[in-house]
Amino acid sequence: MSILVIAEHDNTTLKAGTRNTLTAASKLGGPVDILIAGYNCQAVAQAAASLAGVNTVKVADAAHLADGLAENLAALVVSIATGYSHILAPASTYGKNFLPRVAALLDVAQISEISGVVDANTFVRPIYAGNALATVESKDTVKVITVRTTSFDAAGEGGTAAIEAIATPADLGCTTLVGRELSVSERPELGAAKIVVSGGRGLGSSENYQKVLAPLADKLGAAMGASRAAVDAGFAPNDYQVGQTGKIVAPQLYIAVGISGAIQHLAGMKESKVIVAINKDADAPIFQVADYGLVGDLFELVPQLTAAL
Amino acid sequence: MSIKILVPIKRVVDYNVKIRVKADHTGVELDNVKMSMNPFDEIAVEEAVRLKEAGVAVEVVAVTCGTAAAQDVLRSALALGADRAILVEVDVAQLETLQPLAVAKLLKAVAQQEQPGLVICGKQAIDDDASQTGQMLAALQGWPQATFASKVVIADGKATVTREVDGGLETIAVTLPAVISTDLRLNEPRYASLPNIMKAKKKPFSVLTAASLGIDITPRLTTRSVNEPPKRSAGIRVGDVAQLVEKLKNEAKVI
Numbered sequence: 001m002s003i004l005v006i007a008e009h010d011n012t013t014l015k016a017g018t019r020n021t022l023t024a025a026s027k028l029g030g031p032v033d034i035l036i037a038g039y040n041c042q043a044v045a046q047a048a049a050s051l052a053g054v055n056t057v058k059v060a061d062a063a064h065l066a067d068g069l070a071e072n073l074a075a076l077v078v079s080i081a082t083g084y085s086h087i088l089a090p091a092s093t094y095g096k097n098f099l100p101r102v103a104a105l106l107d108v109a110q111i112s113e114i115s116g117v118v119d120a121n122t123f124v125r126p127i128y129a130g131n132a133l134a135t136v137e138s139k140d141t142v143k144v145i146t147v148r149t150t151s152f153d154a155a156g157e158g159g160t161a162a163i164e165a166i167a168t169p170a171d172l173g174c175t176t177l178v179g180r181e182l183s184v185s186e187r188p189e190l191g192a193a194k195i196v197v198s199g200g201r202g203l204g205s206s207e208n209y210q211k212v213l214a215p216l217a218d219k220l221g222a223a224m225g226a227s228r229a230a231v232d233a234g235f236a237p238n239d240y241q242v243g244q245t246g247k248i249v250a251p252q253l254y255i256a257v258g259i260s261g262a263i264q265h266l267a268g269m270k271e272s273k274v275i276v277a278i279n280k281d282a283d284a285p286i287f288q289v290a291d292y293g294l295v296g297d298l299f300e301l302v303p304q305l306t307a308a309l
Numbered sequence: 310m311s312i313k314i315l316v317p318i319k320r321v322v323d324y325n326v327k328i329r330v331k332a333d334h335t336g337v338e339l340d341n342v343k344m345s346m347n348p349f350d351e352i353a354v355e356e357a358v359r360l361k362e363a364g365v366a367v368e369v370v371a372v373t374c375g376t377a378a379a380q381d382v383l384r385s386a387l388a389l390g391a392d393r394a395i396l397v398e399v400d401v402a403q404l405e406t407l408q409p410l411a412v413a414k415l416l417k418a419v420a421q422q423e424q425p426g427l428v429i430c431g432k433q434a435i436d437d438d439a440s441q442t443g444q445m446l447a448a449l450q451g452w453p454q455a456t457f458a459s460k461v462v463i464a465d466g467k468a469t470v471t472r473e474v475d476g477g478l479e480t481i482a483v484t485l486p487a488v489i490s491t492d493l494r495l496n497e498p499r500y501a502s503l504p505n506i507m508k509a510k511k512k513p514f515s516v517l518t519a520a521s522l523g524i525d526i527t528p529r530l531t532t533r534s535v536n537e538p539p540k541r542s543a544g545i546r547v548g549d550v551a552q553l554v555e556k557l558k559n560e561a562k563v564i
Contacts, residue, residue, distance in 0.1 A: 069481065070444065071453055093474040097456050100409070100444035109410050109529035112439045122533065127437050128328045132337055135533040174453035174487075178469060178480040191475070195563070220564065228493065238459065238473045238494060245349075245433065245493060247475070253563040263327065270541055274561045276553065291544035292556055304550040309564065 001085030002055070003032045006077060008094045009044040011066065016192040017090035019156075020149035022051060025088050027117040031055035033084075034161075037076055037168075039066035045163050054161040064171035068094060074101035075169045081106055084142060085120070091146035091248075092191070099146055108140035115151035129244040129267035149191065150250035150271060183239055185224075190240065193223035195253045198242055198269070199235065200227040202258020202279065202298055209235040212299060213257060216306045225249065225269075227259045243268035258298045261286030278302065311367040312426025312463075312485065314357040316391065317416050317446075318350035318373050320382040321436040334534045336405070337436075346382040349431025351389070352491040355498040356461060357429050358390035365463045368392050370423060374415050376404050380514075387509035388501035395419060396516045403519070403526060409437075411519075411526035413445035418522040420450060425486060427468065432457050432490040443490040453483035456490040 003025045008015040018034075025032045034048045037060045045059045058080065064072050077098075081087060087102060089095030091113040103110035115133070116124035122137045123145065190196065197217040203209045209230065217224050226236035228243055242249055244267040254272035259265060261277070261284055269275070270289050277290035278298050287293040294301055322328055322337070323345040329338045346354075357369040371386035372395040373379045383394035397415050399407060420428065428447075433440035447454035455461075455470035459478065462469045463485075471480045473492045501509075519526050547553045557564045 070456070074448060093457060093472075096440050097444065097454075100441035101448035101454070103441070104410060104413060104445035104448035107410075109408055110439070110441050110445075111530065112437075112441060126538070127535070128322070128337060129435065129438065130538060131328050132330050132535050133538050134535050136530045137533055138530050140529050172453075175455075175481055175483045178482050180477065180479045182477040232494065237477060238492075239475060239477045244435065244438070253557070253561070264324075274557070274563045275541075275544075276557070287546075288543045289541045291561065292553055293544065293546045294550070294553055295546065301550055305553065308550055308554045 001030050002083060003028050003030045003086045003088070004035060004084045005032060006035045006037070006087070006089040006095070007044065007048055008090050008092060009036065009038060009041065011038045011041045012043055014044050014047045015090070015092070016154065016189060017092050017149040019051065019154035020152040021088050021090045021147045022053060022155040023152040024114065024117060024147045025086065026053045026155070028086050028120050030085060033058055035060065035077065035080070037065045037073055038068070039063050049161040049163050050157050050159055052156045052158040054159045057161050057163045058166045059163060060166050060168045062168040065168060067177040069175045069177065070098035070101055071172045071175050073098045074105060075172060077102045078105045079169050080166060081142060086143045086145060088145045088147055090149050095146045099144060103144040106142055106144065108142050108144055109138060110144045110146065111136060111138060112146050113148045114145055115148045129264055130270070131263065148248060150248055183237055187217060188221070188223045190223040190225055191247050191249060193249070193251050195220045195222035196225045196249055196251045197222045197255045197257065198225035198227065198259060199230055199257045200259030201229040201233060203230065203235055206235045212302050216255070216302055219306050219309045227265050256286050256290070257302055259286055260284045261289065312365070313368045313370065313423065314360060314366045315420060315423055315425035315428045316350070316353050316357045316369060316371045316386065317428065317430045317442065318354065318371055318382055318386055319347045319431070319434045320344050320373060320375050320379045321347045321434050324348055324435055330535055330537050334536055336532065336535050346385050347431050347434045349433060349491050351498040352493070352495050353429040353431050354386045354389045354391055355496050356491060359496065360463060361390070370395060370425070372397065372416065372419050374399060374407060374412050376401055383514065384509050385501065387512045388506045389499060390505070393513045397522065398516050398518050399526065406528035407526060408528050408530060409439050409441035409445055410529060411524070412442050413449055414524045415519060415522060415526065416442070416446045417449045418524055419517070420446070427463070427485055428488045430488065430490050432492055443488045447488035450486070452487050454488045455481055455483050457492040458489050459492050459494045461489060461495065
């Protein structure tokens with residue numbers, strides 16, 4: 001039986017999480033195909049073909065697939081599902097959006113956001129904001145899975161997979177893209193960054209968030225993140241949110257500035273290799289998970305840290 | 310236009326509770342634990358009630374799949390302004406293994422009876438963190454979906470929805486009927502006032518069963534075990550920035 005990975009991309013570049021999803025797929029024991037669904041997306045197909053461990057790149061190229069909308073994408077995946085034992089996508093907002101539709105249309109369960117593969121039928125997944133890990137076994141003939149990308153290494157280069165064009169079902173026509181406001185940043189992608197500098201309510205304002213944290217992030221080549229409180233207060237955009245319902249990150253170094261450490265926030269960052277907390281409240285829960293804690297005024301300490309690096 | 314809105318809600322362990330894994334590793338301790346409406350579902354109820362207050366909707370119907378104990382979250386939804394509640398009742402053993410696909414099928418059966426013009430649900434439940442049910446219901450109904458909504462405008466038979474996506478925000482227009490799932494910043498739910506809590510007790514409340522709806526809710530996944538994640542132990546306090554930099558360079562070797 002073969003395995004299908006659905007690539008996340010923007011018709012130009014392959015998103016990093018696709019590589020981690022590929023690694024999860026490679027643990028299932030079978031040839032792995034990648035589906036590129038998009039419009040004028042040949043460059044993405046080429047990039048996917050060069051990934052290690054890919055058997056065939058299937059390309060569905062059609063105008064109504066340009067925006068990655070769930071209804072047409074799910075219909076496409078269902079149309080090619082026969083013969084696959086597993087269908088995987090990254091547990092990003094992209095994968096979480098369309099893959100449950102695929103599962104429902106195939107009348108199978110979805111196994112959400114797996115963090116481990118026990119065997120081809122059995123998977124580990126976090127529940128209750130990562131405060132428990134469930135090991136679940138699927139009896140379905142097709143396993144439909146989203147993958148927590150920070151739990152798997154990124155697949156490397158070195159593949160020479162064949163690229164094959166496939167037919168696309170007709171446009172369902174029920175959804176149209178009106179527009180996008182995407183954050184433009186020179187910084188690394190939050191979900192894949194090696195270092196993350198993250199700010200919380202303690203920063204007090206969006207001006208302070210930028211003034212205090214941006215120079216530190218620049219110095220470290222880090223991505224910037226935020227707690228839910230900081231995003232709700234308008235200090236940072238929604239896509240900066242780290243936590244149970246935001247992004248899950250696991251960088252080499254996570255620097256939490258003015259973040260108290262609610263369990264919902266910890267759920268999004270406690271797999272980081274090294275955690276630094278800077279907070280004036282010595283009793284803040286963030287210190288219970290921090291490798292290095294520094295108690296004091298962030299407005300003095302963060303500029304000092306930036307200067308010392 | 311004036312539509313009926315169906316709002317599926319779920320009774321979950323309250324978000325303030327620190328959960329404990331059962332000693333026999335079969336699940337999470339639920340005895341004597343405070344239960345509440347899933348926070349994202351409160352946002353869904355609030356949005357539906359606001360659409361009714363704005364004259365877009367004529368009726369808001371809250372529905373949950375659970376045991377008789379789930380009446381409390383339906384009463385909460387009624388106190389927030391829903392007009393009517395439906396409990397799709399399952400027994401305790403069935404609830405333990407009730408999974409998103411089965412819930413989506415139950416909701417489909419309810420939707421076929423109720424014929425709503427819109428379904429608004431939470432984007433995920435904070436217990437199983439699955440984030441599946443709304444999308445599955447939309448698929449089973451052959452409806453479009455707009456997940457992770459931070460803004461909803463209903464007009465001309467369409468919902469124009471701004472969605473919180475990984476790169477920022479995305480706005481899509483979907484034809485109705487459709488399923489919308491709510492993200493955190495869609496609205497801030499009101500608190501139920503005492504008079505509204507009293508009024509909720511008199512609002513219509515009906516009970517259905519999975520069997521009466523003719524839906525097979527046999528679980529597709531079997532939980533083999535539930536374990537605590539590896540504990541992360543607290544590290545050390547450093548005295549100043551110089552010591553922090555020294556530790557990051559020479560001990561942790563991450564900069």
